Amino acid sequence: MQNTYTNPVYPYVTSDDFYAQSPTHHSVVIVGAGPAGMVLAIDLAIQGIPTVVLDDNNTVSVGSRAICFAKRTLEIMQRLGCGQRMVDKGVTWSHGKVFFKDKLIYDFNLLAEADHQLPAFINLQQYYFEEFLVDRAMEFDIIDLRWKSKVISVNSTTHGNEIEVQTPDGNYHLSCDYLIAADGANSQVRRMLGLQSKGQVFQDRFLIADVLMKADFPTERWFWFDPPFHANQSALLHRQPDNVWRIDLQLGWDADPEYEKQEHVIRPRIQAMLGKDAEFDLEWASVYTFQCRKMDNFIHNRVIFVGDCAHQVSPFGARGANGALQSAENLVWKLARVIKGRAPTTLLDTYNIERQHGARENILNSTRATDFITPKNHISRVFRDETLRLAEHLPFARTLVNSGRLSLPCRYSDSPLNSDENYSQGNPVFNTTLSVGTVAKDAPIQQTGSDDWLINYLGNQFTLMIKVSEVITNDLLLQLKPLSAIEDLSILVISDIALPESINALATVVHDPKNLVTKRYDLQHESAYLFRPDQIITARWRQVSSEKIHTAIKKALGCELETAS
Numbered sequence: 135m136q137n138t139y140t141n142p143v144y145p146y147v148t149s150d151d152f153y154a155q156s157p158t159h160h161s162v163v164i165v166g167a168g169p170a171g172m173v174l175a176i177d178l179a180i181q182g183i184p185t186v187v188l189d190d191n192n193t194v195s196v197g198s199r200a201i202c203f204a205k206r207t208l209e210i211m212q213r214l215g216c217g218q219r220m221v222d223k224g225v226t227w228s229h230g231k232v233f234f235k236d237k238l239i240y241d242f243n244l245l246a247e248a249d250h251q252l253p254a255f256i257n258l259q260q261y262y263f264e265e266f267l268v269d270r271a272m273e274f275d276i277i278d279l280r281w282k283s284k285v286i287s288v289n290s291t292t293h294g295n296e297i298e299v300q301t302p303d304g305n306y307h308l309s310c311d312y313l314i315a316a317d318g319a320n321s322q323v324r325r326m327l328g329l330q331s332k333g334q335v336f337q338d339r340f341l342i343a344d345v346l347m348k349a350d351f352p353t354e355r356w357f358w359f360d361p362p363f364h365a366n367q368s369a370l371l372h373r374q375p376d377n378v379w380r381i382d383l384q385l386g387w388d389a390d391p392e393y394e395k396q397e398h399v400i401r402p403r404i405q406a407m408l409g410k411d412a413e414f415d416l417e418w419a420s421v422y423t424f425q426c427r428k429m430d431n432f433i434h435n436r437v438i439f440v441g442d443c444a445h446q447v448s449p450f451g452a453r454g455a456n457g458a459l460q461s462a463e464n465l466v467w468k469l470a471r472v473i474k475g476r477a478p479t480t481l482l483d484t485y486n487i488e489r490q491h492g493a494r495e496n497i498l499n500s501t502r503a504t505d506f507i508t509p510k511n512h513i514s515r516v517f518r519d520e521t522l523r524l525a526e527h528l529p530f531a532r533t534l535v536n537s538g539r540l541s542l543p544c545r546y547s548d549s550p551l552n553s554d555e556n557y558s559q560g561n562p563v564f565n566t567t568l569s570v571g572t573v574a575k576d577a578p579i580q581q582t583g584s585d586d587w588l589i590n591y592l593g594n595q596f597t598l599m600i601k602v603s604e605v606i607t608n609d610l611l612l613q614l615k616p617l618s619a620i621e622d623l624s625i626l627v628i629s630d631i632a633l634p635e636s637i638n639a640l641a642t643v644v645h646d647p648k649n650l651v652t653k654r655y656d657l658q659h660e661s662a663y664l665f666r667p668d669q670i671i672t673a674r675w676r677q678v679s680s681e682k683i684h685t686a687i688k689k690a691l692g693c694e695l696e697t698a699s
Contacts, residue, residue, distance in 0.1 A: 136346055136415040138376040139261055141193040144268070146282040148303050157296060157307040160186050161473055164314045165285050165323050168195070169260070169455055170441030171316035172267035173462040175277045176214045180594060181470035184276035186308070188299060190284035194264035197418040198344050201257050201372065201380055202452035204541040205245070206573060207459050208252040209669070213593045216270045217252065220263065224256030225373050230355035232537055234522040236362050240532050241354075244540065249650055250576050251587040255540070257374045259344075260455070288313065288326045290435040312469065313437045316462075319425075321443030327434055333427020334501065336448065337387040338508045340422050341394055345379045345404060347414035357537040359507075359522055363406040368507050370537075371407075378417055381407065382449075384508065391421035424448035424504060426497045432461075432486045440465060445493035447500035450507065450538030457496045460544055461489045467594075467667035471691060476622065481692030484551055492544040499539040506536035543573040546670060550695060553664075553673035553686040563676050566656040574669045577650040579628075581642070588651055589669065591642065596623045596687055597665040600678055601657035603630040606637065610660065613680045614640045622667075623687065628657065666690055 151158040162178060164171045167189035175185045203211075203220065211217035228245040231238055245254035271277045286305070287298040295313040299306055315323035324331065356371040358364070367384035374380055383403055385394055393399060397416055404414060428445040432438060441458035465485045471477040509515035524531035546552070552570045568575055576589040591597065598617065602610075618625060618640040625641035627633070628651050633643055646652050655663060662678035663671055664686050673686035688694070 137417055138346060138378060139259065141196060141261065142265060142268075144192045144279075144281045146192060146302055147280070148301070149278070149280055149283075149306075151308060152301065152303055152306045154306070157309045160184070160308060160310045162186070162312045162314065162469070163188065163295075163297065163308060163310040164316055166316035166318060166441075166443075167191075167264075167268070167279065167281075168316060168318060168441070169200070169263060169267065170458045170462050171314075172264065172271055173210070173214065173459055174314055174316060174440060174466060175279070176267065176271055176274070177463065177466040178470060179271075179274040179277050180214065181466060182276075183470050183473055184278070186278045186280065186310075187271075188280050188283040188285055190282065192281040194261045194268065196261070197420060198259035198261065198374060198378070198380065200260045200263075200449075200452075200455035201374055202456075203256050203258060203263070204452060204456045205250070205252050205254050206541070206543040207456045208256065209576070209589055210459055210463050212252065212589070213669075214270065215273075216266045219266050220258055221252065221256060223262055223375055224258035225353055225375055226253040226256050227353045227355065227373070228254040229352070230357070232525070232535060233356065233358040233361060234519070234526070235360050237526065239522055239526045239535070242532075249578050249648060251578075251589060252576070255452070257372055257380070259374055259378070262375070285317075285323060288323055288437070290327060290437050292435050294436055311436060311473070314465075315437060315439045315443050316441045317443055319442040319446045321439070323437065324429070324439065324443050327437065329429060329434060331427045331429050331443070331446065333425060333446070333497065336424045336426070336504050336508065338424070338504075339385045339387060339389045339391060339394070340424070341381075341383045341385055341400065341403070341419065342422060343381045343383070343400055343404065343419040344374070344417040345381055345414045346377060346417050347379060347408075347412065348377055349379065349408075349412075351379075359518070359537075361407075364403070368537075369407060383407075385421065389421070391423075394421050395419055422449075426501050426504070428490075428493045428497060432489060433482065438465060438469075438482070438485070444489070445496065447496050448504050450503040451496075451499055451540050452538070453496040453500055453541045456541040457492060457544075460492060461485075463668045464489055464492075468692075471622075477691040478693060478695070480695040483695065484549065484692060488544075488546050488549055491546065491548070495544060496541075503536045503538045507538075546571040551666070551672055551690045551692065553689055564656045564661075564674060566654065568655060568671060570671050570673060572671055574665055574671065575654050577646075577654055578648055579644040579651060580647050581644045586644070591624075591626050591644070592665050592669045593667060595667050596620075596690070597626055598623060598678075598683060599626045599628060599655075599663045599665065600641075601628045601652065601659060601661045602633065603659045605631070606633055610678070611636065611640075613678060616680050617683055620687070623683075628652070664690070
């Protein structure tokens with residue numbers, strides 16, 4: 135096999151904690167330096183929270199593994215400072231095609247709407263993604279990244295945690311207020327605490343192969359049901375950087391994983407797909423059995439589970455890594471405010487509430503995709519095949535075809551942190567698909583004549599966005615003045631007109647050159663949206679008032695949950 139990527143080897147360094155006479159205490163310890171663990175550490179560092187990250191390896195992932203990163207993930211990465219690097223290296227795509235046997239059934243576009251900063255999806259090998267995250271983490275003095283450091287015991291109580299760490303120098307002990315487990319589907323932290331992740335194992339096997347070749351296929355997602363080159367099974371083709379192509383081939387439950395991973399077995403399968411004259415090299419291959427499962431509770435005492443150790447899905451729909459990063463982002467802003475004393479500890483319970491919802495949604499979509507792709511009986515196969523035949527001509531049937539419902543931002547419509555929507559005469563006040571509990575939608579803006587994007591002004595703290603399209607009144611200025619003094623709140627004014635200089639001392643003023651912020655958020659004069667630090671809409675009003683905003687921020691910080699408990 136030929137490799138286009140050389141794994142970095144990160145040095146093991148003896149920690150000062152190894153020589154301590156008693157266990158050194160830390161606020162947050164993260165187990166696992168994969169995508170979820172590194173995103174947690176970087177995001178916490180941006181929030182001013184130091185972390186220790188322990189990983190039993192000293193490199194990034196071997197093989198491409200997760201390759202498909204959604205727009206929401208790219209927005210998170212942009213906020214963390216490495217989104218553009220991912221886009222620059224990755225292969226951007228938004229189109230896909232679905233085939234049945236030897237026919238193109240239909241195609242689709244995931245981002246038909248123009249004027250977004252980031253693409254619908256990019257393909258990027260996980261090893262690049264992890265390398266970019268490690269590079270970014272090394273820019274923060276308050277991230278203590280320790281390689282070749284394996285957690286071998288965990289003692290967890292309601293007051294904190296004690297752990298034992300195994301290193302090349304020997305073992306030592308640490309204590310911490312919060313231990314975040316991000317150590318993957320086979321989590322040793324979960325095992326040591328005697329906890330379970332429950333769910334379904336799908337009785338099928340898939341070959342995942344990375345093929346190095348120069349090909350003129352378009353940069354699209356191609357999925358085949360029952361193709362002539364792989365009869366009665368499914369196949370997927372995706373382009374990655376460096377002329378590497380991801381090929382997934384369904385093998386069936388009876389396939390022998392060790393046999394199927396051998397190059398002399400893989401080559402004829404790939405040759406049948408690409409044509410007998412195709413020239414290619416294999417870079418990496420693996421055989422997977424897919425599972426959909428989750429823990430009943432992502433919080434155990436002061437141990438918090440994130441990513442695959444908390445919830446695991448099949449790769450159809452790219453919901454694994456993308457879901458994990460939404461979980462990490464959801465946790466960080468809450469944990470940071472609890473640690474800083476700005477929110478009650480009950481706020482952390484909403485991580486479990488919201489991300490249990492997200493995990494159930496991902497598992498449901500992943501299970502449905504797997505069931506459609508791999509029918510379990512004759513009747514199921516007949517239904518699937520007839521659906522595919524109808525989909526060639528009838529748009530309604532295309533909504534029933536499931537080759538993997540691709541990852542979308544999770545909606546927290548029922549979150550206890552949301553402020554109630556306002557209604558007028560039985561109709562919603564706002565005429566937009568955006569609502570409380572949904573993630574912000576990007577749009578182009580301008581500040582002082584320079585082009586920019588709305589999403590870049592949201593996140594890391596609460597943000598109040600206000601529309602001003604008429605002469606600003608003294609009453610509105612009086613409402614904004616006390617709000618500008620709130621430490622954890624920024625004010626963003628979307629203005630169509632020239633504003634008095636005094637407003638610049640209270641808020642950041644930007645313009646809406648294409649009127650798309652106004653349109654996408656259905657803004658009128660003095661309409662206001664309140665965004666959480668993870669860019670989720672937590673409240674909105676047709677007319678702003680400082681009292682409403684103070685109340686909404688307190689609710690979003692979980693203060694009402696503390697009162698209820």
